[in-house]
Amino acid sequence: MIRIESAEDPRIAPYRAIRERDLVGREGRFIAEGKVVLNVLFSARRFEVESALILESRLSGMAATLALAPAEMPVYVASQEVMDAIAGFHIHRGVLALGRRRDGGGMDALLASLPEDALVVALVGISNHDNVGAIFRNAAAFEADAVLLDASSCDPLYRKAIRVSVGAVLKVPFATAPDETSLFDTLARYGFTQIALSPGGAEEIGDFRRAGRTALYLGTEGEGLPTTLMARMKTMRIAMSDSFDSLNVAAASAIALHRLWRGR
Amino acid sequence: MIRIESAEDPRIAPYRAIRERDLVGREGRFIAEGKVVLNVLFSARRFEVESALILESRLSGMAATLALAPAEMPVYVASQEVMDAIAGFHIHRGVLALGRRRDGGGMDALLASLPEDALVVALVGISNHDNVGAIFRNAAAFEADAVLLDASSCDPLYRKAIRVSVGAVLKVPFATAPDETSLFDTLARYGFTQIALSPGGAEEIGDFRRAGRTALYLGTEGEGLPTTLMARMKTMRIAMSDSFDSLNVAAASAIALHRLWRGR
Incomplete structure (x- = not known):
């Protein structure tokens, strides 16, 4: 002291x-x-x-x-x-x-360490500290095994992100990829089924059944995930009101991760 | 101009x-x-x-x-x-x-105007502007008919609450009650089934089936809803990880309102 x-x-x-x-x-x-x-x-x-x-x-x-x-x-x-x-x-x-x-060895070491039924959250372009912190909090509550971020997303170790996450960024392992293409390719190499959450998604997230390793992509509220990225995977939506179809990305992550939680 | x-x-x-x-x-x-x-x-x-x-x-x-x-x-x-x-x-x-x-005539006039299968969100002690704004946004996305607030909750017309709600506080009707006792009594008089969302809730929110008018209560993250209030109604939980049982109240509202949405 x-x-x-x-x-x-x-x-x-x-x-x-x-x-x-x-x-x-x-x-x-x-x-x-x-x-x-x-x-x-x-x-x-x-x-x-x-x-x-x-x-x-x-x-x-x-x-x-x-x-x-x-x-x-x-x-x-x-x-x-x-x-x-x-x-x-x-x-x-x-x-x-x-x-x-501590040096954790990066994304490859993290993915190699995950179980066969792992769920990871993949963030692309989420630059808002509050949203990143809130997503980590939801990931911890619903036992996602890791969070992966592209380089344009905010560093989870920013003070405000840590605070909003109530410490979840220190609990849920994470790694950063240079861009969404390398994120996708690496996850594919480790056998992940990759799905994108998007307002215009083809299927209801509630109808998706996890089998093996799953990666759930979340993008920004305004522009959403890049269309070239979404073209490479299944897209999922959260059905909601036609007259106010606007959900914050952290709220969307709460609903989706609750649906995907293996404890259900 | x-x-x-x-x-x-x-x-x-x-x-x-x-x-x-x-x-x-x-x-x-x-x-x-x-x-x-x-x-x-x-x-x-x-x-x-x-x-x-x-x-x-x-x-x-x-x-x-x-x-x-x-x-x-x-x-x-x-x-x-x-x-x-x-x-x-x-x-x-x-x-x-x-x-x-505009003068809308208060809580009685609002409740009297609601349909027979109305869903209202009742906020007790939610003083954080971001949380109130985010809950309104979720209420609009999942078509809650109104939001009721006790006097200790933040005014939805605070600038930041409006902004975080993306305008939902101007769309979803709301009214304020002096305290949670009058809130409960008034909702009971208008025939509402009242349920409380709480980490220690007796039933899973996903198992609840709406019938007639329903009011969903949300309280603060720290202290939660007053125990005297919870003793008067059914309590519902969102099941989550044992090792990180911490969900932001806005995230909890997203999950619960998505489950209760009549469009499902």
Whole structure:
């Protein structure tokens, strides 16, 4: 437990100006916020944890969570004033940790490790942090085995995506592909049946029965999935009102993943 | 079409300092943003529209939308600089309108007008603007007949709730009750079967069959619905993973409303 008295203390440099940190070279590091997320982080095998930064007034409630962390992890403690000066804005919850991604070997290693009846979610062009976080949360709730993202989708380790996911991005394994063509080709090589969720889909998602490995593609709300990509797979729709046929992509993922859940 | 040259012009006073306007007396007025939302507003019977404020560069793309508005409605046009000065921040989309709610006669009048197989969504304690907006969007997509809110839920006419709903709060009728007890009693008087969605619910929502009028209650993620309220009705759950039993309330509403949709 190390008391921090100044925002300039070099030991807490990675916590400085948190809002800007998503934009510049993070070298695999990320900021996790909140007790629930820290519980997930400290239990996750795919991530290392470098330190925690806790508001002094929150410390007493954090004992059980901090007990999950590696014994050698430094816990920095700061007053509200110092913490806000470090972060660059008012840190309401006062519970932060600095994690680092371990090298997992990329998409091939991830896909090779999945079971024979795996379900993966494939995101193409989902650049909104809230949507990516919300999709991961739904993927965790309905036990998808992995999430794959093309390079134009947002990094799941962005602070806001982690927060919205309530830690699910630290729980559901993910990997990134350079583009949707390599995503499709790699999934095909690993024996995945690939289906696209689209408002104009040919079949009802509720009628689809999983057999073997399945990949569910989700695209942006505006443009949707690229037509050249959809031409290569079965397209599925969620039937809804004719007069308001507009569903947020995270809401659509909730409905589809609930339908595809093997626990059903 | 009226050109506005100064942020101090009294004609655009209701658009000033938009961010703060949700917090103070709005007298039934609200700001709608974006072309899609304005299309819904101009077609809605429950709202009057007082004016529009459009960025000069967006005007040419707005002809079809503005043709839906009342002929006497003033259309104010401003440069990006003037518009940002009016709003108090950078207005990226540049398409705003000022609406006003008509007096609809409250919850009794609304419930009396609903069909015999009506589905209503009842929100208790949902104070987050994004969640309220997202739930309205799902309610519109799956043709709920109305949304009812207790006084502790957020006003659906808050700017961000309207935007997240993509205009659905202007499409799905709503009314507010002082508390959940009067909400329950009023719905009972109008013959509604009332069910509560809760992680610990007794039955699977997918097993519920609508018969007559149905009200689906949703509560906050943290505390959930009040136990005294849940004791008065059937409780329903969405089955999910044991190891990550956490679903956002908007995602839960998507799954439940999709299951309850009469179009299924």
